[in-house]
Amino acid sequence: MQTKKADGDEKPKFQSFTVDETTYQTLLTPSFEKRKNWVKPDEKKILSSLPGTAIQVNVKKGDKVKVGQTVLIFEAMKMMNTVTAYQDGVIKDIYVKPGDKFSKNHLIFEFE
Amino acid sequence: MPLKNKILELQKRRELVQQGGGEKAIEKQIAMGKLTARERITSIVDKDSFNEYDLFVEHDARDFDMDKVTLAGDGVITGTGTIYGQPIGIYAQDFTVAGGSLGSMHARKITKIMDHTLKMKMPLIGINDSGGARIQEGVNSLAGYGEIFFRNTLSSGVIPQISVILGPCAGGAVYSPALTDFVFVVDKISKMFITGPEVIKSVLGEEISQEDLGGAKVHSAITGNAHFYAESELECFEQITKLLSFIPWNNIKKATKIEPKLPNTKLKIDKIIPEDAKQPYDVRDVIKCITDESDFFEVQEYWAANAVIGFGRIGGETVGFVCNQPLVLAGVLDCDSSDKMARFIRYCDAFNIPIVTLVDLPGYLPGVDQEHAGVIRHGAKILYSYSEATVPKVTLILRKAYGGGYIAMGSRHLRADFVFAWPTAEIAVMGPEGAANIIFRKEIIAAEDPEAMRKQKVQEYKEKFANPYVAASKGYIDAVIEPHETRSRVIHALEVSTYKDAGMPKKKHGVPPF
Structure with a gap:
């Protein structure tokens, strides 16, 4: 595996890196380079909290839902789990159908 | 039966079990580029020193026709031996026997040698090469794992525990290595994960190879689960014996002091820090200028490389180095580097190894990802570990020591015994x-x-x-020294610390920010 070594013939490619308004020349780590910029979560978009398989979809586009109403039943971690509406509202769209496999943070449905 | 025949019978029985899973299974093992369990043990311990126990142990499973199956040694070889003439306990799972699967007798062999090593206050080396729980034995194999984890925890901080991953180590099996002090992995051979690629595929539809999910490189560079990475099993065994050359055999002893030797690097310690304070340098070059024979044995080299930890000798005595690495991310502290340093400090403290801290950091890594990943509680681990450590603590500020980073990195305020600074030091509340x-x-x-x-x-x-003199005027640092004085200062500091006795309040244990 590659070691991060400063000496030798090749000079490593240093990059600018700022902390406390001072810019240093240094190497970056893969995890730093791969970090994701934070974006404010869109409260109208409901994402899956677990990876799983959709079993039963209880709503369709345009449906009015009440807080606590079950929108989706999905199988994950050897259990049946539910996605419920956290507020009263109208379903703008639902993005899963029974049998769909989805990963964590997959867009399940959207409020208008 | 005449005596001669009885001896012959013993020999025959031994031979049979020592063949493990038989020729075909051994051929398969070799084809995978792996040594056999027995070869592994004899390659690690001193020549002819291995003494095996429980060779004739057999499983007692009855369900699923298991009563008709004999498994040589129940898939694990256990025993004692010596390394550098000093006693150690060792076990190796034998993949050629039922895939090295862990049943209750297999586990009992392991826990027996674990109890023995703890009682005899000697290091334990565990070689993992197992498909996991022996499903036919049901909850009994889970019980076996639990008994192993419990003993790993009891032994923690009493005897060095070394895990060597030389094959699969999946599911619950991963937690024994995770509880031990040092995990060794070998490229293309080691595979560790909680849920394997098949489960991930069936649940998520994500396809990933075992290697990409939990191979040696992954655990050395990404997860930090492994401490030492080798290209081959033989290189791995050399690393194990090298590690054992630095550390004491138990928590009562100190590491063996050897004949002091001068550093032999061509590097000039006065010339390592660049003129421009914003330029990086390799902190390991500083280490090489002060250790005996310029030898530095780095731990977790590829993970959280903005921190450097490892062992070296100064004046013949083993020390643990805890350093910021300006070469990578300017040496900032973040979640991973905090975990890396904090755990190593606790290891050194548990095993009477003085800590030498080299400081050069601009502070903590800014970013939402770090804050949300809990850099507060991770960073707190460093404070906790330094404060709690009662071994001799020598701190040297090379260049930047700003803000919280100054406090965290073995400062006077966390009871460093000696704090030195180079004239290049900048000790200030922030940049x-x-x-x-x-x-x-x-x-x-x-x-x-x-x-x-x-x-x-x-x-x-x-x-x-941005200098060391404000801090020096308050006595927060003990001396501003020229770089070439470093080695003799540290040697003297270690001598002065020979009888160090730092009391701590009586408690069952603290509540560190895990």
Whole structure:
């Protein structure tokens, strides 16, 4: 595996890196380079909290839902789990159908 | 039966079990580029020193026709031996026997040798090469794992525990290595994960190879689960014996002091720090200038490389180095580097190894990802570990020691015994740019040329505060030293610490920010 070594013939490619308004020349780590910029979560978009398989979809586009109403039943971690509406509202769209496999943070449905 | 025949019978029985899973299974093992369990043990311990126990142990499973199956040694070889003539306990799972699967007798062999090593106060080496729980034995194999984890925890901080991953180590099996002090992995051979690629595929539809999910490189560079990475099993065994050359055999002993030797590097310690304070250098070059024979045995080299930890000898005595690495991310502290340092400090403290801290950091890594990943509680681990450590603590500030980073990195305030600084040290509440912008905010805004004023104020601040003398005037550092004085200062500090006795309040245990 590659070691991060400063000496030798090749000079490593240093990059600018700022902390406390001072810019240093240094190497970056893969995890730093791969970090994701934070974006404010869109409260109208409901994402899956677990990876799983959709079993039963209880709503369709345009449906009015009440807080606590079950929108989706999905199988994950050897259990049946539910996605419920956290507020009263109208379903703008639902993005899963029974049998769909989805990963964590997959867009399940959207409020208008 | 005449005596001769009885001996012959013993020999025959031994031979049968020592064949493990038989020729075909051994051929398969070799084809995978792996040594056999027995070869592994004999390659690690001193020549002819291995003494095996429980060779004739057999499983007692009855379900699923298991009563008709004999498994040689129940898939694990256990025993004692010596390394450098000193006693150690060792076990190796034998993949050729039922895939090295762990049943209750298999586990009992392991826990027996674990109890023995703890009682005899000697290191334990566990070689993992197992498909996991022996499903036919049901909850009994889970019980077996639990008994192993419990003993790993009891032994923690009493005897060194070394895990060597030389094959699959999946599911619950991963937690024994995770509880031990050092995990060794070998490229293309080691595979560790909680849920394997098949489960991930069936649940998520994500396809990933075992290697990409939990191979040696992954655990050495990404997860930090492994401490030592080798290209081959033989290289791995050399690393194990090298590690054992540095550390004491138990928590009552000190590491063996050997004949002191001078550093032999061509590097010049006075010339390592670049003129421009914003340029990086390799902190390992500083280490090489002060250790015996310039030898440094790095731990977790590829993970969180903005921190450098490892063992070296100074004046013949083993020390643990805990350093910022300006070469990577300017040496900042973040979640991973905090975990890396904190755990190593606790290892050194548990095993009477003095800690030498080399400081050069601009502070903590800024970013939402770090804050949300809990850099507060991770960073707190360093404070906790240094404060709690009662071994001799020698701290050397090479260059930047700003803000919280200054406090965390083995400062006087966390009871470092000796704090030295090079003349290049900048010990301040924060970096000059940031500090000047806050302190002289009004002046900068009011100036005709704010940028020029800002530069002037930064310069003023630098001259006044970005040095070691303010801290020295308060006694927060004990001496400002020239780089070439470092080795003799550290040697003297270690000598002075020979009888160190730092009391701690009586408690069952603290509540560290895990």
